[in-house]
Amino acid sequence: MAIVFQRPHALKETQMHYCPGCTHGIIHRMVAEVIDELGIEGTTIGVSPVGCAYNNYLYFNCDMVQAPHGRAPAVATGIKRVHPDNTVFTYQGDGDLAAIGTAEIVHAANRGEKITTIFINNAIYGMTSGQMAPTTLIGQVTTTSPFGRKPEIEGYPVNVCEMLATLKGAAFVERVSTHDIKNLNKTKRAIKKAFQVQMAGLGFSIVEVLSTCPTNWGMDPVKSLKWVEEKMIPQYPLGNFRGKDLEV
Amino acid sequence: MGEKILMKGNEVIAEAALRAGCRHYFGYPITPQTEVAHYFAKKMPEYGGTFIQAESEIAAMNMVYGAASAGARVMTSSSSPGISLKQEAISYAACAELPAVIVNIVRAGPGLGGILASQCDYFQSTKGGGHGDYRMVVLAPSSVQELYELVVDAFNIADRYRTLCMIMGDGMLGQMMEGVEFSDQEEIFKADKGWAVTGTGMTRENNMITSIYIDPEILEKHNLKLQAKYREITENETRVETYNCDGADIIVAAYGTVARIIKNVIKTAEKEGIKVGLIRPITLWPFPTATFEKYAEVPKAFLSVEMSAGQMVEDVRLSLNGKSPVHFLGRMGGMIPTQKEILEKIREILK
Amino acid sequence: MAQIDIIFSGFGGQGIQAAGKLIAYAGMLENKHVSFLPSYGPEMRGGTSNCHVIVSDDPIGSPILNSATVVMAMNRPSLDKFEKYLEPGGILLVDSSLVNRRPERKDIRVFEIPATQIASDLGNLAFANIVMLGKLIHETGAVSAEYIEKGLKKVLPERKHYLIPDEMKALKIGMEY
Numbered sequence: 187m188a189i190v191f192q193r194p195h196a197l198k199e200t201q202m203h204y205c206p207g208c209t210h211g212i213i214h215r216m217v218a219e220v221i222d223e224l225g226i227e228g229t230t231i232g233v234s235p236v237g238c239a240y241n242n243y244l245y246f247n248c249d250m251v252q253a254p255h256g257r258a259p260a261v262a263t264g265i266k267r268v269h270p271d272n273t274v275f276t277y278q279g280d281g282d283l284a285a286i287g288t289a290e291i292v293h294a295a296n297r298g299e300k301i302t303t304i305f306i307n308n309a310i311y312g313m314t315s316g317q318m319a320p321t322t323l324i325g326q327v328t329t330t331s332p333f334g335r336k337p338e339i340e341g342y343p344v345n346v347c348e349m350l351a352t353l354k355g356a357a358f359v360e361r362v363s364t365h366d367i368k369n370l371n372k373t374k375r376a377i378k379k380a381f382q383v384q385m386a387g388l389g390f391s392i393v394e395v396l397s398t399c400p401t402n403w404g405m406d407p408v409k410s411l412k413w414v415e416e417k418m419i420p421q422y423p424l425g426n427f428r429g430k431d432l433e434v
Numbered sequence: 435m436g437e438k439i440l441m442k443g444n445e446v447i448a449e450a451a452l453r454a455g456c457r458h459y460f461g462y463p464i465t466p467q468t469e470v471a472h473y474f475a476k477k478m479p480e481y482g483g484t485f486i487q488a489e490s491e492i493a494a495m496n497m498v499y500g501a502a503s504a505g506a507r508v509m510t511s512s513s514s515p516g517i518s519l520k521q522e523a524i525s526y527a528a529c530a531e532l533p534a535v536i537v538n539i540v541r542a543g544p545g546l547g548g549i550l551a552s553q554c555d556y557f558q559s560t561k562g563g564g565h566g567d568y569r570m571v572v573l574a575p576s577s578v579q580e581l582y583e584l585v586v587d588a589f590n591i592a593d594r595y596r597t598l599c600m601i602m603g604d605g606m607l608g609q610m611m612e613g614v615e616f617s618d619q620e621e622i623f624k625a626d627k628g629w630a631v632t633g634t635g636m637t638r639e640n641n642m643i644t645s646i647y648i649d650p651e652i653l654e655k656h657n658l659k660l661q662a663k664y665r666e667i668t669e670n671e672t673r674v675e676t677y678n679c680d681g682a683d684i685i686v687a688a689y690g691t692v693a694r695i696i697k698n699v700i701k702t703a704e705k706e707g708i709k710v711g712l713i714r715p716i717t718l719w720p721f722p723t724a725t726f727e728k729y730a731e732v733p734k735a736f737l738s739v740e741m742s743a744g745q746m747v748e749d750v751r752l753s754l755n756g757k758s759p760v761h762f763l764g765r766m767g768g769m770i771p772t773q774k775e776i777l778e779k780i781r782e783i784l785k
Numbered sequence: 786m787a788q789i790d791i792i793f794s795g796f797g798g799q800g801i802q803a804a805g806k807l808i809a810y811a812g813m814l815e816n817k818h819v820s821f822l823p824s825y826g827p828e829m830r831g832g833t834s835n836c837h838v839i840v841s842d843d844p845i846g847s848p849i850l851n852s853a854t855v856v857m858a859m860n861r862p863s864l865d866k867f868e869k870y871l872e873p874g875g876i877l878l879v880d881s882s883l884v885n886r887r888p889e890r891k892d893i894r895v896f897e898i899p900a901t902q903i904a905s906d907l908g909n910l911a912f913a914n915i916v917m918l919g920k921l922i923h924e925t926g927a928v929s930a931e932y933i934e935k936g937l938k939k940v941l942p943e944r945k946h947y948l949i950p951d952e953m954k955a956l957k958i959g960m961e962y
Contacts, residue, residue: 227634227636228634228636228637231504240646241646241648247640248633248640249634249641249642250631250640250642250643250644251499251631251644252530252642252643252645252646253496253500254499254523254526257492257522260488260494260499260500261496262500263493263497263500264458264460264496264497264498264499264502264503264504265501265504265631267458267484267497268458268501268505268506268508269504269632269633272632272633289489289490289492290489290492290496292489293488293489293493297486
């Protein structure tokens with residue numbers, strides 16, 4: 187009997203700890219599929235964040251390092267400089283990357299560090315139970331913005347891709363979404379290209395993935411996907427911000 | 435041994451690291467240790483190594499975390515306020531059992547403080563600094579020659595035990611020039627780093643470097659393993675110099691550059707008929723408790739002289755455990771205890 | 786000579802650190818124990834610059850000096866600051882081209898050398914420190930002229946070695962002043 191669908195080799199046979207309807211799992215799967223397709227599992231080193239994905243070092247079959255909160259790009263820099271021929275990626279959420287780790291991501295990108303960052307933006311802190319993130323939308327209710335995010339108090343949502351796209355060292359910058367099949371396919375293509383950009387030695391690459399948090403948003407999974415489409419995309423327009431025409 | 439050359443302490447740190455096989459350095463400028471970075475920036479390309487001036491001390495120490503995870507000999511250096519910023523990753527690296535060398539050329543604090551020599555980071559270095567039950571080996575050289583030798587040793591100790599190793603000097607040691615003789619060939623401990631992340635090559639199970647253990651039983655077990663390692667280090671690596679201690683009227687405890695001042699005091703005191711001994715801890719952790727126990731009943735009193743408000747003196751008291759009175763003389767803010775005031779203190783104690 | 790404790794002091798740019806480094810290097814080449822401790826920090830950017838140098842037959846204790854057997858003062862603030870550091874019988878060398886007051890202490894040996902003027906006559910102001918150093922080694926015997934020359938070869942980059950004969954000439958003038 188022909189096998190038409192199976193777990194990617196780069197993903198371990200472990201039950202993930204994510205909540206029902208969370209899109210972390212599917213993004214993990216796409217990263218693993220890309221690793222399989224590029225045939226780089228044996229040379230890839232991943233860096234886990236602090237946040238919901240803190241223990242995804244247990245899910246991938248490649249070598250993994252768990253980093254301090256927000257510091258994954260610096261840790262990845264250390265690894266990549268020791269093993270320049272390996273493929274190194276970080277997997278970070280919006281609190282990790284866009285709040286506590288802002289300096290690390292900006293400077294890794296600016297150095298043109300040859301690493302790939304998968305940036306999960308779900309507009310909220312998940313693991314610590316639903317606090318406001320830098321990417322939280324205006325008016326969005328969280329446990330630390332219980333009356334909705336007010337710009338005069340909490341400032342505005344941070345558009346990471348637009349910001350990083352101003353840096354010459356950032357070779358490939360693209361924002362994608364998980365809210366339907368068409369966009370999932372685009373997401374996987376973007377992740378693959380980001381890895382290829384790294385492997386071609388062209389510089390830093392990042393894919394921002396708009397993602398859901400049904401538990402902390404207080405919505406069911408289907409509504410959550412709708413919310414990404416209707417609320418998040420207007421603030422975070424999809425598309426490529428840098429490196430669209432790179433040949434890899 | 436080669437030719438004797440005159441070199442600045444900070445430059446010797448970098449040269450020694452290169453000789454010890456360190457090819458990766460990550461740092462951030464801060465007085466009075468920046469010459470370490472200058473030297474690496476100039477030399478690393480020759481050695482095919484990596485020098486990165488990081489965006490912060492935090493990032494620099496996390497780059498160390500990454501490079502150590504990847505199996506490389508790696509170093510960072512800084513001075514007091516910068517070392518405070520590194521504490522997060524220091525605690526993580528201690529838990530993940532990553533070998534690396536950290537240099538602290540201590541300046542006077544607290545806060546931004548001043549840039550002159552001090553020993554006010556003794557507590558921070560030997561008792562934690564970062565969170566959690568961890569230790570790191572702390573070596574305190576007192577001359578430029580010893581600085582060279584201890585930097586090489588630090589890399590070997592780090593690799594042998596999978597531990598962090600700190601070189602704790604002060605601004606004086608970093609800035610001063612003295613003659614130094616490098617050996618033709620360093621003794622390098624070759625560690626099996628089968629645990630490092632290098633890529634599986636599809637030939638082994640994947641390696642994971644982590645400092646998170648959510649299950650309390652597993653975390654306690656991991657802590658017990660760390661504590662066992664710290665006991666082993668204490669047994670094998672405690673280093674101390676004793677000088678003039680037999681039959682001494684008073685024994686002074688001092689480390690680093692302060693111990694040099696005591697050697698002058700010893701000469702002067704001798705002319706007055708006072709025999710002063712010196713116990714100079716070379717490892718501040720592990721602390722040479724046994725040496726203090728050994729000499730506990732010899733002198734009339736002990737005196738700890740430090741460039742701090744009194745930090746090592748606590749370990750001297752713990753080591754002597756009430757067997758002998760322990761006095762303290764300290765200067766702060768970048769002021770250095772003078773021979774004269776130390777002698778006066780000794781006379782006063784012995785009166 | 787058992788131990789000579791020297792404080793070099795002057796404006797940044799007068800070659801204070803260079804003079805200190807040179808005598809330390811020379812002493813080391815002559816198989817003596819030496820230490821060189823610069824002042825560091827904001828003083829690098831103008832203002833006074835000083836360094837502590839010890840040349841000794843025995844291993845050196847503290848590299849920092851609370852008093853000195855020799856002070857070389859190349860400007861007025863240096864004289865004001867360090868005259869009091871001298872031990873009785875100590876040696877004070879003053880660049881009298883630039884210092885507009887006489888030393889006050891009577892319990893020391895004072896040598897006033899118009900070093901900057903001499904250097905100017907030689908056609909290179911940068912030699913003032915070497916003129917002073919000449920007098921210093923002549924009066925203290927800290928190191929010999931031969932080893933100063935060897936030291937120059939170590940502290941100067943290769944491309945500046947052509948200056949060494951002139952530096953030695955300046956040193957001799959200082960020694961004989």
